[in-house]
Amino acid sequence: MNSSLIPLRVVVISFGCQQGALHWLEETGCQYDMLLDPHRKTYSAFGLGASLKKVLNFNNMLRYAEYVMDNMEFPRGLPSIEDDMFQLGGDFVLDEHGRVLFSHCCQSPIDRPSVEGVLAAL
Template sequence: KNIQVVVISFGCQEGASHWVKQTGCQYDMLLDPSRKIYSAFGLGASLKKVLNFGNILIYSEYVANDMEFPRELPWIQDDMFQLGGNFVLDEHGRVLFSHRCQSPIDRPSVEDILSAQ
């Protein structure tokens, strides 16, 4: 398909550059420090949805299995409670697919995203 993937972050340039390097992300990234795009797509922050027992259990399993996570820069304060989402827009800006994450690990399948028309 003829698509363009864009990652949008609410963080600062230094933190975003560090994350890109840590993860090997090869997509374009836009910064939205005022979270206007997040707000327009209905993406909020939630302590309850991030720090619930199920997420902590999954994170603990990742740690127990020696999975590596991107390391944060200690002098940058990020909002760990901000939830993300996945959206597909057409060339006119119409939303063809939307998924507002209910937790940090809640993501749609690649197949679901690519099937958006």
Template sequence: MNPLKQDLLDAHSVGVVVVSFGCQGGASHWIQDTDCQYEMLLDPSRELYAAFGLGASLKRVLNFGNMLLYAEYVADNMQFPRGLPSIQDDMFQLGGDFVLDRDRKVLFAHRCQSPLDRPSVQRILSAL
């Protein structure tokens, strides 16, 4: 995450947790590769994904718009997080961003429509 955006979240005293359905080895690799500073929880059975209504979609991941944007990234020599060849991953799983209060009430929910669909930090903070 961009350090400036992380500073915005930290300034609001929010706890951020990244949830992954992957294995410990893949999660550790991703954290190191992306320099993520937040705690990561593993949900290999995808119970949290199901509880928050997150699905997987070939159509939403491999649509023309995403492929065009990925091609632009490659043309601009942008670096992508790299997977490990020894770890199977589900590239069609869609994620989301959620804000919960201390009582676990959902204050903000954003279910991603594609891998690139993320709300702005300001939009997330507006839920606080």
């Protein structure tokens, strides 16, 4: 592998509406570009589904309870926006030709790959 730096572009893809996306970016302080996929074509192409069982399982509920007990703040949704809390996300690294170098389909809302795992794909 070439030892020179690889230019990267991080993009967040959301299935929500523009108003909700802008609110989420503000609430979280996320500095990355966001693209909207309201018909979830990208989600489908990467095999990302929705699951009540995976989102509301005991371990996730326990983790959320721990967050509440630790006084962690969660991003607040807008009451005027309907959201799909059962949609699962993922993390992917693509090269400049669109080939998938790294793929992680989340098994729950709190399932994320390690930074080391993602960087190893580069």
